[in-house]
Amino acid sequence: MSLSKWVLSALTVLxxxxxxxxxxxxxxxxxIPSQIIKNVNPQxxxxxxxxxxxxxxxxxxxxxxxxxxxxxxxxxAINIDFYSDTFRDELDRLDKNxxxxxxxRSGGRSDKALAIVKELNFREVxxxxxxxxxxxxEGLPTVK
Numbered sequence: 001m002s003l004s005k006w007v008l009s010a011l012t013v014l015x016x017x018x019x020x021x022x023x024x025x026x027x028x029x030x031x032i033p034s035q036i037i038k039n040v041n042p043q044x045x046x047x048x049x050x051x052x053x054x055x056x057x058x059x060x061x062x063x064x065x066x067x068x069x070x071x072x073x074x075x076x077a078i079n080i081d082f083y084s085d086t087f088r089d090e091l092d093r094l095d096k097n098x099x100x101x102x103x104x105r106s107g108g109r110s111d112k113a114l115a116i117v118k119e120l121n122f123r124e125v126x127x128x129x130x131x132x133x134x135x136x137x138e139g140l141p142t143v144k
Contacts, residue, residue, distance in 0.1 A: 036124040037114060042135040045101055045128040049074070057098045063087075063113045064104050064132070072142040074103065074135065082109040088116060096122045103128040103135070 040048065052058035062069055062077040069079040080090050082104065091113070094100075100122065104110040107129045114127040128135065136142060 035118060035122070036126075037118050037122075038126050039111075039114075039129050040101075040126045041129055042138050042140055045103070045126065045135070046140050048101055048126060052099065055099070057095075059094070059098050059100050061100055061102045061113070062104070062132075063102060063109050068105060070144070072132070072136075072144050074132070075141065075143045077103075082113060087113075088120075091116060092120055094122075096120065099124045099126075101126045101128060104131045106131040106133050 049058075049060065060074055060077040062073050062079045063082040064073075064079070065081050065083060066079060069077075073079070080087060084090070100117065102110045102113050102117070102125060104113075107127070108131075110127045110131065111129075114125060117125045130137075132142065
């Protein structure tokens with residue numbers, strides 16, 4: 001067998017082997033969803049809440065202190081204090097595939113929390129700019 005025929009045969013074998021090895025993986029590929037990390041104003045946050053009222057996968061996170069939360073909050077919000085030593089761990093225990101709306105008093109802490117959930121690979125998170133101060137200024141409802 002000449003050298004050129006041998007090289008051609010070897011390349012053919014390698015090509016066939018490559019096709020066989022990769023074809024078995026075609027059905028097992030996992031698509032990683034892209035993150036949705038956005039800022040929304042209180043009106044858009046309200047629309048988001050209204051549009052997800054019946055969804056068990058939609059969570060409102062209030063990252064203010066307990067005292068701030070006691071003064072009034074958005075209905076059904078879960079309070080996780082941004083200043084708590086366990087804040088990041090508490091976030092990390094949440095289901096990262098749910099859809100979240102985060103807010104605080106004026107938007108600063110929730111913006112920082114947004115960066116954390118992005119690092120923790122949450123799938124879909126919205127930060128309400130202006131916080132509950134802006135929410136209430138626009139006449140949107142809170143509960144005590």
